[in-house]
Amino acid sequence: MASSSSSSTSTFDYDLIVIGGGSGGIACAKRAATLHSSSTHHPLKVLLIERNPHRLGGTCVNVGCVPKKVMWCAAHIADILRHDAHQYGFEIDGMKKTEKVTLNFAKLKKARDDYVARLNTIYANGLQSAGIECVYGTASFVDAHTIQVVEEVTMSTAGTDATKLYSADKIVIATGGRPHFPPGIGISEHCISSDGFFELLEELPSVAVIVGAGYIAVELAGVLNSLGSEVHLVVRKEKALREFDPMVSNGLDMEMIKAGIIIHRHTNGVAKVELDQYDGKKKNVTLHNGEVIYGAEIVLMAAGRVPNTEQLCSGGSGNNNNTNDDDDDNGGDCADCQWTPNTEKLHLECCGVAVTSNKYIRVDEYQNTNVSNIFALGDVCGQVELTPMAIAAGRRLADRLFSNKVENQFMKASYELVPTVVFSHPTIGTCGLTEPQAIQKYGIDNIKIYTSTFTNLHYGIFDMKPEDKPKTLMKIVCAGIDEKVLGIHVLGMGADEMMQGFGVAMKMGATKADLDSCVAIHPTAAEELVTMGTWGTSPQSTGAKVSPLGGAAPGEPRLSN
Numbered sequence: 001m002a003s004s005s006s007s008s009t010s011t012f013d014y015d016l017i018v019i020g021g022g023s024g025g026i027a028c029a030k031r032a033a034t035l036h037s038s039s040t041h042h043p044l045k046v047l048l049i050e051r052n053p054h055r056l057g058g059t060c061v062n063v064g065c066v067p068k069k070v071m072w073c074a075a076h077i078a079d080i081l082r083h084d085a086h087q088y089g090f091e092i093d094g095m096k097k098t099e100k101v102t103l104n105f106a107k108l109k110k111a112r113d114d115y116v117a118r119l120n121t122i123y124a125n126g127l128q129s130a131g132i133e134c135v136y137g138t139a140s141f142v143d144a145h146t147i148q149v150v151e152e153v154t155m156s157t158a159g160t161d162a163t164k165l166y167s168a169d170k171i172v173i174a175t176g177g178r179p180h181f182p183p184g185i186g187i188s189e190h191c192i193s194s195d196g197f198f199e200l201l202e203e204l205p206s207v208a209v210i211v212g213a214g215y216i217a218v219e220l221a222g223v224l225n226s227l228g229s230e231v232h233l234v235v236r237k238e239k240a241l242r243e244f245d246p247m248v249s250n251g252l253d254m255e256m257i258k259a260g261i262i263i264h265r266h267t268n269g270v271a272k273v274e275l276d277q278y279d280g281k282k283k284n285v286t287l288h289n290g291e292v293i294y295g296a297e298i299v300l301m302a303a304g305r306v307p308n309t310e311q312l313c314s315g316g317s318g319n320n321n322n323t324n325d326d327d328d329d330n331g332g333d334c335a336d337c338q339w340t341p342n343t344e345k346l347h348l349e350c351c352g353v354a355v356t357s358n359k360y361i362r363v364d365e366y367q368n369t370n371v372s373n374i375f376a377l378g379d380v381c382g383q384v385e386l387t388p389m390a391i392a393a394g395r396r397l398a399d400r401l402f403s404n405k406v407e408n409q410f411m412k413a414s415y416e417l418v419p420t421v422v423f424s425h426p427t428i429g430t431c432g433l434t435e436p437q438a439i440q441k442y443g444i445d446n447i448k449i450y451t452s453t454f455t456n457l458h459y460g461i462f463d464m465k466p467e468d469k470p471k472t473l474m475k476i477v478c479a480g481i482d483e484k485v486l487g488i489h490v491l492g493m494g495a496d497e498m499m500q501g502f503g504v505a506m507k508m509g510a511t512k513a514d515l516d517s518c519v520a521i522h523p524t525a526a527e528e529l530v531t532m533g534t535w536g537t538s539p540q541s542t543g544a545k546v547s548p549l550g551g552a553a554p555g556e557p558r559l560s561n
Contacts, residue, residue, distance in 0.1 A: 022058020
């Protein structure tokens with residue numbers, strides 16, 4: 001057993017053990033480390049267990065949000081240089097509109113990876129400064145209070161017993177999830193996951209096939225397309241992001257087609273991936289509907305994620321990837337998973353923690369499992385699988401468990417009205433109910449819809465027909481006589497940055513009148529959300545202002561859906 005100190009309980013080595021060094025686990029551990037034991041009044045003794053010492057921060061930092069946003073920024077710059085710069089009079093070495101900008105992919109990758117490595121160091125230093133002990137290795141339950149860790153063998157520890165036991169009064173499971181490969185001939189041998197995209201991809205592929213219909217698939221398809229690859233997006237049904245509001249999912253579908261992404265629809269997934277018999281390196285992808293895509297340099301599977309619960313039984317196996325990523329299942333092709341779990345490894349029978357049929361840990365609204373001293377949060381629970389959500393859940397759980405303040409006894413994270421963004425090209429920002437969801441919940445007679453379609457001022461001077469210029473789409477979903485705002489959905493330039501503030505307004509119960517009462521910031525695209533017309537009073541009606549206000553370029557039409 002690890003040694004105890006006066007700040008620990010008399011029975012256990014630690015007050016708290018957190019399994020998983022991703023966003024949620026670190027947030028929980030760091031918040032707990034700022035609190036004090038109610039019995040000893042000493043700072044809590046906290047242990048964090050992470051499988052990989054080079055992956056602190058989980059998926060978000062290492063193979064998710066952060067490197068993805070870096071790549072999105074690079075792709076956005078490429079779009080500006082290739083499509084927009086000449087419209088503003090810029091010339092780069094005589095570059096014409098149709099010529100490509102050269103990308104040094106190796107330089108971009110190194111800069112991105114160096115940045116991620118710096119973040120890993122920052123996380124490690126932050127944990128040390130907070131007084132949190134860190135152990136690197138694979139964790140498994142022995143019983144409800146005891147964790148076995150098979151520590152990573154290094155040169156300094158070679159020849160020593162790498163297996164150790166640690167105990168705690170309370171244990172938090174935050175092991176996240178990992179990419180899943182659906183069944184199919186050659187898929188596991190010849191495909192990469194979103195993790196592999198960041199870890200293995202050394203050069204820009206000339207032809208890329210991306211399989212999936214959620215966040216990850218759409219975002220990486222847009223990145224590769226903007227950087228210069230020929231991109232094939234394979235979806236099982238009619239389109240990507242099917243769970244998003246139809247206005248934004250349909251709008252993005254059209255924009256992807258205009259950008260040159262080739263979308264393969266109603267495929268029912270991939271049946272076979274095999275090496276080209278003549279080239280020997282490129283892959284040919286056969287879809288279940290009979291289509292064949294030839295000559296792919298990479299085939300990226302973004303068709304679902306699964307929770308990291310395998311290793312949590314003593315003697316179990318599996319990877320503790322500690323993921324907290326906004327994954328493909330959220331709004332994507334959940335049915336792509338087709339996952340048959342190994343129940344012998346995934347039942348957590350050693351400590352009695354219950355799991356769902358898909359092997360996510362079953363928790364209530366307070367992150368409680370069915371075992372009184374064991375809690376779980378983040379992607380391993382299969383709730384809102386977003387990094388900020390895991391962070392919020394981790395902090396609130398620590399406050400509830402260890403804070404002596406009465407008001408924190410019922411502290412919990414709210415999983416409602418969570419704003420989120422898809423870093424597609426163009427971006428999507430959304431918060432709250434979609435129009436179909438609102439109608440289903442409140443009835444069509446109680447719903448009022450406001451929409452607006454306009455051209456962002458950025459494109460106002462472009463030398464092209466107004467109807468050919470990229471459009472921004474906005475929708476406000478309201479309910480009841482007071483027109484409480486249930487949902488806001490935006491597709492277009494700047495959607496990623498404008499949604500945060502409107503998320504705050506919705507959490508505070510904003511009505512359409514509240515939005516209307518706000519003085520607009522001009523000229524911006526966001527002002528359209530506070531200047532939409534008030535006419536169209538019938539249920540499910542559409543109001544759209546036909547004026548040159550907001551982010552629209554003067555003289556550009558605003559179109560109602």
